[in-house]
Amino acid sequence: MENFINLQHNIVYSCSDQNIMSTEHYFPEHALGIMLSGDAQYYTNEGTFVMKAGGICLMRRNHLFRKMKTLGENGDPIALISLFLDQKALHEYAREHHIFKQDAYQGLPMINLSGNVFLKAFFNSLTPYIDHPGKLSAKLAELKTSEAIELLLQTGGILNNFLFDFQEPHKIDLEAYMNHNYKFNIPVSSFAKLTGRSLSTFKRDFTRIFGTTPEKWLQHKRLEQAHYLISKKNQRPSEVYLEVGFENLSHFSFAFKKLFGQAPTKLAAQQW
Incomplete structure (x- = not known):
């Protein structure tokens, strides 16, 4: 506590x-x-x-x-x-x-x-x-x-x-910023501020660039990175979920299985 x-x-x-x-x-x-x-x-x-x-x-x-x-x-x-x-x-x-x-x-x-x-x-x-x-x-x-x-x-x-240096975040390259920082598990409103946008402008720009909502894109991107780390780098799910931006292992495992059709522990077992 x-x-x-x-x-x-x-x-x-x-x-x-x-x-x-x-x-x-x-x-x-x-x-x-x-x-x-x-x-x-x-x-x-x-x-x-x-x-x-x-x-x-x-x-x-x-x-x-x-x-x-x-x-x-x-x-x-x-x-x-x-x-x-x-x-x-x-x-x-x-x-x-x-x-x-x-x-x-x-x-x-x-x-x-x-x-x-x-x-x-x-x-x-x-x-x-x-x-x-x-x-x-x-x-x-x-x-x-x-x-x-x-x-x-x-x-x-x-x-x-x-x-x-009192400068506030200005409107920056959204695509480059998100691809560089997607692992950080912060609210979408915080991503909006850090890219120099209001929340509504951020969501509109995001959908135009990525073709989906920030929430869906972030989860998919994080799960893809987790799959890579488990399958190619032989990392364990318990080592990966925090690194890619999930708050707890059970939610990560559920989302991973839903996307890839198998639990991350099963994928990890295939690598050993």
Whole structure:
């Protein structure tokens, strides 16, 4: 079971005692987080990022990723604190500090900041609020958010560009984007936003390009990839279903058999 505590509107503590957890989503705001215990692997189209206890990561908004979390070596729960740097706070910071418009950010969507002792101390200052969430007032959260921005900017490099590129997703090549990102199990409305479209425009453009609805195309595409991984790469159904964007094994097995006429376990057995 996973528990969430909203320490404030943009500061969240989460903790789970499940052995393995997998979630797929994108953040509409930048997220700065520390892994308090447990391990996490973040998979993106640009590569994999591993976080262990004490690891700190900055994640860029509007990027898709799959998160796989496991308990620590001693069975420690999966626990982390996340601080979301919303656009309103960043706009206000930029105005107060005379930071001008930035070019479009072209770097990695996840940046490893685990070695930053000042950010570690910053998160240490938030941990007492886990047991006393009512003590973290809106004013304190505002100050903490400004402190986090200041600490990030002190690291130098490309973070100025990372934080203050305020461009929203524009209308991009829908066919290329979907063929590149179909494995991510997010709502169709999120795909619409990430391709710079309203939901109605996304569905209309999608049907024109692919000749079917997004829901039907996504399931068929994911099942075709699963068939390839099982039949050609000798992967097991239990290894495949999350990778191709299904939430649970039973739904995956049912849909697979309906499309291909045999259960994925039977196909897998033929390969061994």
